[in-house]
Amino acid sequence: MNKLLAMEIFVQVVDAGGFTRAADHLQMPKATVSTMVQMLEKTLEVKLLHRTTRQVSVTTDGAAYYERCLRILADVREAEESLSRNRANPGGRLRVDVATAIANDIIIPALPDFFARYPGIALELGCGDRPVDLIEEGVDCAIRGGALPESSLIARRIGVVHFVTCATPAYLDLHGRPGHPSELASHRCVNYFSSKTGKIHDWDFTRGGEKVTIAVPASLALNDTTAYVSAGLAGIGIMQMAGFSMDAHLASGRLELLLEDWVSAPLPVHVVYPHNRHLSAKVRVFVEWVADLFMTHPGFQTKAPVRRPILVKA
Missing domain, CATH: 3.40.190.10 (Periplasmic binding protein-like II)
Structure with missing residues (x-):
């Protein structure tokens, strides 16, 4: 048995929470993955995993062995890479x-x-x-x-994302241009909601010592940034989006910058x-x-x- 390969397979099974996912990640047959772990347990004379029809979980001995395997495999990779032309x-x-x-x-x-x-x-x-x-x-x-x-x-x-508030000139010509964040309540806005939690993100603004957080009214809420930008460009309403995605549209005049003296909290x-x-x-x-x-x-x-x-x- 290749002991290092068996360790790698065991680590992948623990990380993936099962043999099927580990086999997919390793691009190996599931039967091979299962056999290698069984051989490892037989060699060590200890049970590393609890197996049921629904899930695989690590034993106490298996958890300790898992941590040792991580360190050993990391050391092996470091040694190989330090000597390798690659x-x-x-x-x-x-x-x-x-x-x-x-x-x-x-x-x-x-x-x-x-x-x-x-x-x-x-x-x-x-x-x-x-x-x-x-x-x-x-x-x-x-x-x-x-x-x-x-x-x-x-x-x-590696950086921070800054946000801008903007809309199409056509929308603003029809509905007016807000001069204060509180005026957004009388506008149509495009909201963004989390794909994970479903929560709609509030809009926040700061100017000097004044801070404003608003749950803006929205005709549309989206959970994809590309679709979100498309909705704003279609003139559906005012949007708040990462500046790096808006700069070209602002420069071309397709979008107009709003509330430029207000700052939204950047995201790391x-x-x-x-x-x-x-x-x-x-x-x-x-x-x-x-x-x-x-x-x-x-x-x-x-x-x-x-x-x-x-x-x-x-």
């Missing part, structure tokens, strides 16, 4: 999850540079606003906006990855590359970029 040219499949707007506006346009640097990496880019479980779904790393929940993931802050952006993958060369180079990309992008700096509103003739 350290500077990592390769293999890399699964990354990112919000649609960030994928479309930031990541994808910059990918030619990434592939020029690391031609051996085959990138699988999951795009969507639904937060994924990195361990369960076999994702190597993800880019996430907002406060991070308590978890075992390693997180690296992190790249996150599971602790047991932190030594992977392909994950390491992607994290470094995306951190540099965000830190040099004007839309993600600590200070919000200056956006000049389009002047509207009376």
Whole structure:
């Protein structure tokens, strides 16, 4: 029995919570995965997993062995990478999850540079606003906006997202231009709700010492950023969206900046990855590359970029 392979399989079974998902992640037959774990238990003379028809859970001995396996496998990877010629040219499949707007506006346009640097990496880019479980779904790393929940993931802050409030000139010509956040109550707005919780996000504003939080009235609520922008461009109502996605539309005049002297609270952006993958060369180079990309992008700096509103003739 290949002991290191058996350890890797055991770790994947624990991370995935079952043999089927682990087999999918490893691209191995389920029977092989099950047999390797059984052989490992026989060699160690200890039960590592509780098995039922519905789920697999780790035993007390299995939990302790799991932690040891993580350290051993990490040490092996570090030793291999420190001696391997592939350290500077990592390769293999890399699964990354990112919000649609960030994928479309930031990541994808910059990918030619990434592939020029690391031609051996085959990138699988999951795009969507639904937060994924990195361990369960076999994702190597993800880019996430907002406060991070308590978890075992390693997180690296790479920037902040600033928001703007805007609408089409046609909508504003018909319904008027709000001069204070409280005036949004008399407007149609486009709301955004969480794919995970279903909660509709309030709009917040700060000017000097004045802070305003509003649950704006909305004719439409969406949970996808691409659809959200499309709704605003269609003239359905006023929207509040990440500035980096709106800059081109504001510059072209398709959208008009509103309440420009009010600031909405920025959201931190992190790249996150599971602790047991932190030594992977392909994950390491992607994290470094995306951190540099965000830190040099004007839309993600600590200070919000200056956006000049389009002047509207009376």
